[in-house]
Each structure stands twice: as C-alpha cells, then as structure tokens.
Amino acid sequence: MVIVRSALDVAFCKTLISRWELFIKTFIIKELIIRELENQKEETSALNNQDKVNDFVTWCICSEPEYGGRMIKCDNSDCPYGWFHYKCVNVRRKPRGQQFCLNCKT
Ligand SMILES: [Zn+2]
Ligand SMILES: [Zn+2]
Numbered sequence: 001m002v003i004v005r006s007a008l009d010v011a012f013c014k015t016l017i018s019r020w021e022l023f024i025k026t027f028i029i030k031e032l033i034i035r036e037l038e039n040q041k042e043e044t045s046a047l048n049n050q051d052k053v054n055d056f057v058t059w060c061i062c063s064e065p066e067y068g069g070r071m072i073k074c075d076n077s078d079c080p081y082g083w084f085h086y087k088c089v090n091v092r093r094k095p096r097g098q099q100f101c102l103n104c105k106t
Contacts, residue, residue: 059071059081059082059084059085060081060084060088061088061089061101062085062088066083069085069086070085070086070094071083071084071085072084072086072089072091072094072095072099074099074100074101074103074104075098075099075100076100079103079104081103084101089102
C-alpha cells in the first residue's frame, strides 16, 4: 500500500472528517439515543408485566416462582412442574428438541 502525503489531501480529509463528525453527532447519535430509550422502556414494561403474572405461581422441583433467570419447559403437557430453573436441572443453555424432566422421563 502506498500512502501519498500532500498538504492538500490532509486539509481535505480534515474538512471531510469534521463534517462527518458534525453529522454523526447531530443526527446519528441523537437517533441512537432515542431508539435506546424506547427499547429500554419496552423491555422494562414487558418485564414488569411478567413479574406480576408470575408472582404467586411456583415452578420447578424447588417450588419457587420464576425469579428473573432463564427457565426450561418440560414438554410433557401433564408435567406437575412445567418449568424449571436452569440451575436446578443443571442446564446452561437451551437444549434442542423435546425436553422431559426427570419426573416425566420414566
Ligand atoms: Zn428451581
Ligand atoms: Zn416434566
């Protein structure tokens, strides 16, 4: 790669960069901040709704409610537990395919 240096090019680049900076600062960052705020609003309201619904419902072998962590569902529709905390069934990621808990596997 050959880099040609000339005073004219540097000055030209500087004006380009400063114009871009102005553009980015005024339009893009503003847009990003607005979007970020809107996303946060949606996420928190969705979480709040979930919390209210699941407040008194208990799941899992530990008979605890959903407390914000990830949960895995047993695919047996008659499962007495239904949902399990990842940590209670020693699961770290969502497995593929159908999942049955220890109770329903037998
Ligand atoms: Zn549990
Ligand atoms: Zn089950």
